[in-house]
Amino acid sequence: MEIGREFQCEIEKTVFGGDGLARVGGEVVFIPRTLPGERLIARVTACKSSFSRAEAVRFGATSPHRIEPACPYFGRCPGCRYLHAGYAYETELKAAQLADQLAQAGLEPAPGVLESPVAPEPPLGYRNKIVLHVHKVGGRTMLGYVMGDNTTVTDIEACPLAHPEINAKLAELRGDKSFLHSLHEGMDVTFRRTAAGGATYWRNQPARNATWLKEELPFGRLSVPCGSFFQVNAAGAAALADEVAALIAARKPARFIDLYAGVGFFSAVALHAGVREVLAVESDEAAAAAARFNLKNFGAENPEVIAGDAAEALKSLKDAPASDALLTVDPPRGGLTLKAAMALTGSTLDSFIYISCNPATWARDARRLAKGGFTLNKLRLVNMFPRTEHFELFSFWTR
Ligand SMILES: C[S@@+](CC[C@H](N)C(=O)[O-])C[C@H]1O[C@@H](n2cnc3c(N)ncnc32)[C@H](O)[C@@H]1O
Structure with missing residues (x-):
């Protein structure tokens, strides 16, 4: 070639x-x-x-x-990879990629372990957050995504993945001269939408004293600091919450341990499902503070929230009897550190949930967990990020 x-x-x-x-x-x-x-x-x-x-x-x-791609920037913008395919077919393709990844990792799930993929609706307009970049050329202010070459910024009128209220806010701001003058080269503009508060935005970092966003979920309300993680796709997050709630209903744990907890999304699911005791560990202090507040609102009598490292917390669980606890790990894209994976395999846990937004690091960790004595009991693909390359995995491990 x-x-x-x-x-x-x-x-x-x-x-x-x-x-x-x-x-x-x-x-x-x-x-x-x-x-x-x-x-x-x-x-x-x-x-x-x-x-x-x-x-x-x-x-x-x-x-x-x-199909005809629903975006004029498709092909140049690196965000969407499947706008040329029907959504159901995209989910099938991702399921085939997962099967390839399992084979490459030498993991052969027993029959029935790999469940049918979930394709949350809608496949467009689902994102509650987008980050656009500012690039000044001559007298013109470009506000858009960094393209595949990692340098060019393409000015975008609207993003088909963003919630329509975000696109409406973007259109409004494009007509606002004082907003455009406030933008400087290299700045990021984050757009964030909640059902309760509509679309809002901030330049670079949110104000330190910004009030917490309010997220209305099928099982209650969560407060979220502007700069903290929150699931971007409400329907996809609801699908994960359903999976966690189903395991809680089946196993009836006395305690829920939520590692990489964010503002306590899965702890709130557990409390709503009747678990009385929760421990949440989250490294972002603002998110941990919100988790403390949220879990009290969800009725936790004495929620234990540690603002710290999940792997450290796992190490301290080593000798604790854990048969009455259900533990969830939901790490960022890098997956579990070796230390965290070893703490899991060295623990007294007989089962845990591993939620992942990166099948490549999940497959690496899955090999370590299998070597350490755990068996994959359930695996389900949730197409959390329709039209993009990404997808989420819900997995349950036992031994
Ligand atoms: C994928 S998010 C999941 C958040 C939460 N489970 C949810 O569904 O909203 C991963 C979270 O892990 C946190 N995090 C990253 N590294 C961490 C670490 N070493 N220990 C604890 N939390 C960490 C991030 O701040 C982020 O909130």
Whole structure:
């Protein structure tokens, strides 16, 4: 393969990230915005030692799942990877990627462990938060996403993933001269929407004394500091909450241990489901303070909230009898540190929930957990981030 060469190919599958994979004379080529079964002429854009990248030039046969992308920036903006495919099909493709990842990790779930994927609705307009970047060119102020080259900022009128109230706020601000003058090169503008408060925004960091946002959930209200983590897709978060509530109903734990707790989302689910005792551990102090407040509001008699490191808290659980506790870990994209995974396998826990927003780090951790004596009891893909490359995993481990 050399850059610029054109070749004919058929797409075998999509890989994690959304690119189509084709094999040409034994060589692997990744081609974005293609779908399995499509035949096309493609042109090589980059050559690496074990694979090449190419772009589609002309399609011969297209997939019956191909649709018209619902965004003029698709292809340039790196956020969406599946706007050219039907939503149900996107979820199927992600499920196939998960099966590949399990095989690569040497994990063979027993029959019935891998459950059918959940595709939360709606697939567009679901994001309660977007972050846009400011770039000044000549006299013009661009406000948009950083493109795939990691430098160009494309001015965007609206983002199809953002809640319509965020797009309406963006349109309003674009007509506000004083707002545009307040923007400086390199600034971030965060848009955040709640059902109770509508769309709001801040430049760079939220004000230190900003009042907490109020999130209305099917099971109650949570307060969220502007700068703290909160699930971006309400329907996807509700699907995860249902999974946690179902395990609580089945196992009736006396205690819920919520590691990487944020503002206490899953602890609130547990309290609502009747668990009386909760322990939440969260490293962001503002989120931990909100968790303390939220869990009292959810009726916890004496909620224990530690503003600290989840792996440290896990180590201290080592000798505690844990058979009456249900523990959840929901780490950021990097997954569990080795220390956290070892603390889990070295603990007296007989089961725990592992929620992940990154199947690659989940697969790495799953290998460590399996080696340490745990068995995958339940695995479910939740398509938490429709149209993008990402998806969420709900897993339950026992021994
Ligand atoms: C994916 S979020 C999950 C939050 C919460 N479970 C929820 O559903 O809203 C991960 C959270 O872990 C926190 N975090 C990151 N590193 C941590 C650590 N080492 N120990 C404890 N919490 C951590 C982040 O601040 C963030 O709130």
